[in-house]
Amino acid sequence: MERIDEALHFYGAFFDCLESKIPRGSVERYQVEKIVFGQEIKNIVACEGLERTTRHEKLEKWIPRLEMAGFMKPLYSVSAWRFRR
Numbered sequence: 001m002e003r004i005d006e007a008l009h010f011y012g013a014f015f016d017c018l019e020s021k022i023p024r025g026s027v028e029r030y031q032v033e034k035i036v037f038g039q040e041i042k043n044i045v046a047c048e049g050l051e052r053t054t055r056h057e058k059l060e061k062w063i064p065r066l067e068m069a070g071f072m073k074p075l076y077s078v079s080a081w082r083f084r085r
Contacts, residue, residue, distance in 0.1 A: 007044050
């Protein structure tokens with residue numbers, strides 16, 4: 001179930017973007033949804049071991065890597081914090 005939930009959250013944002021910008025029924029949208037995202041989602045949810053070629057890492061793993069590479073967390077203004085709500 002965890003992989004299904006993670007795929008739903010990860011790809012949900014992409015599908016929302018497609019929904020807002022590319023009309024249903026367009027060839028381009030079909031290709032992205034079915035061929036690109038569909039194959040990735042199927043691989044994440046249904047495949048095990050060597051058959052599973054797509055693995056996304058969580059933000060918690062990326063933060064230390066980025067910090068070790070010299071990146072810093074941005075400092076947000078008070079107005080930015082208010083806007084996020």
